[in-house]
Amino acid sequence: xxxxxxxxxxxxxxxxxxxTDDALGNYLRGLSFTQDNSxxxxxxxxxxxxxxxxxxxxxxxxxxxxxxxxxxxxxxVAAYTLLNGAFTFWMWGVEKGLVFEGTKNxxxxxxxxxxKKYDPTYYISVTNGSxxxxxxxxxTRWFTADGYFEAKPFxxxxxxxxxxxxxxxxxxxxxxxxxxxxxxNNKTAPVKVSGSDAAGTPSKRSSRKV
Amino acid sequence: MFSGLSNMQPRQLAAQILNFALVLSTAxxxxxxxxxxxxxxxxxxVVLSGSMEPAFQRGDLLFLWNRGQExxxxxxxxxxxxxxxxxIVHRVIRRFGGGSEPLHLLTKGDNNAAxxxxxxxxxxxxLNREKDVVGSxxxxxxxxxxxxxxxxxxxxxxxxxLGFMALTVVLQRE
Numbered sequence: 001x002x003x004x005x006x007x008x009x010x011x012x013x014x015x016x017x018x019x020t021d022d023a024l025g026n027y028l029r030g031l032s033f034t035q036d037n038s039x040x041x042x043x044x045x046x047x048x049x050x051x052x053x054x055x056x057x058x059x060x061x062x063x064x065x066x067x068x069x070x071x072x073x074x075x076x077v078a079a080y081t082l083l084n085g086a087f088t089f090w091m092w093g094v095e096k097g098l099v100f101e102g103t104k105n106x107x108x109x110x111x112x113x114x115x116k117k118y119d120p121t122y123y124i125s126v127t128n129g130s131x132x133x134x135x136x137x138x139x140t141r142w143f144t145a146d147g148y149f150e151a152k153p154f155x156x157x158x159x160x161x162x163x164x165x166x167x168x169x170x171x172x173x174x175x176x177x178x179x180x181x182x183x184x185n186n187k188t189a190p191v192k193v194s195g196s197d198a199a200g201t202p203s204k205r206s207s208r209k210v
Numbered sequence: 211m212f213s214g215l216s217n218m219q220p221r222q223l224a225a226q227i228l229n230f231a232l233v234l235s236t237a238x239x240x241x242x243x244x245x246x247x248x249x250x251x252x253x254x255x256v257v258l259s260g261s262m263e264p265a266f267q268r269g270d271l272l273f274l275w276n277r278g279q280e281x282x283x284x285x286x287x288x289x290x291x292x293x294x295x296x297x298i299v300h301r302v303i304r305r306f307g308g309g310s311e312p313l314h315l316l317t318k319g320d321n322n323a324a325x326x327x328x329x330x331x332x333x334x335x336x337l338n339r340e341k342d343v344v345g346s347x348x349x350x351x352x353x354x355x356x357x358x359x360x361x362x363x364x365x366x367x368x369x370x371x372l373g374f375m376a377l378t379v380v381l382q383r384e
Binding site: 022025037040041043044047048050051053054055057058061065066067070073074076077080081084 | 236
């Protein structure tokens, strides 16, 4: 559970991912991307229609009883089942973890995120109209060891790795490019850092005063 | 759990509320779906008395089926007494009419000395299959319904349970 002060358990993958998802949306809105909520709106519309159907059946049953309402109840159950199928398909087949969709200067961008069980890595796939890119980074790049989210390293990572965001935020993009390069090098050839443990960058960050 | 709600986007808040509402509405619609399939207002009931022992004990969960109105002698049916809302599970021991005429039934608890004429509403000597019977028993799960009996017979248990649930919500905050 995330507390009011923005601290989460650094061992809870769900909390790490949710906090990061929220930060991603806030960041891109802050860069004046125009958000397109149509996919979420369609899901909300389907869901609330379902709730209204169930509510109507509940009230009708309460007031009129089963015998008087059973035909319409059958119709309602059928409609609810169909909508539930459509709703599930929309969530797993269309949205698939969509966090942000929006445009800036005519460039459309859509970002989906996911994390895998017991793997503290944030995976996102970025689609810009035609092509899709998959990028990933460990959560330790923007979370301190005690679970505080750090906006700057997260923004540098995104701006450095995603061209459209980099164009909107050149300052972070420049710093992020360098960091991403270092991270990539560390992954292919783990270098022993003197006076530090093998984890390198994350341990440096975790000792930062907040 | 609720501390995060205040700093949410309106759409996120709407989605969060929707998740909660869908849990409730889907459970309700599953029940109604079962009602539609079984054609019964109450497709699952809990046995409240020992009048059908040893066939059914208090707390057994019964599944009812109300399609096919030609109920035979020996079938166990659940019926509501007119004017009262207590479902009773008893066995059919006589049938009158049927076919083109309305089917009338006389029932008796296996464990009772006499038939149910005493239980029926004043002036009623038999059940009307179509109006009074909720369904025939087609399956059962022993004992799992006992929780509902405990909760209805000892209302303070509900208070204890609610208090316990509230406590866990408060304690889970951190």
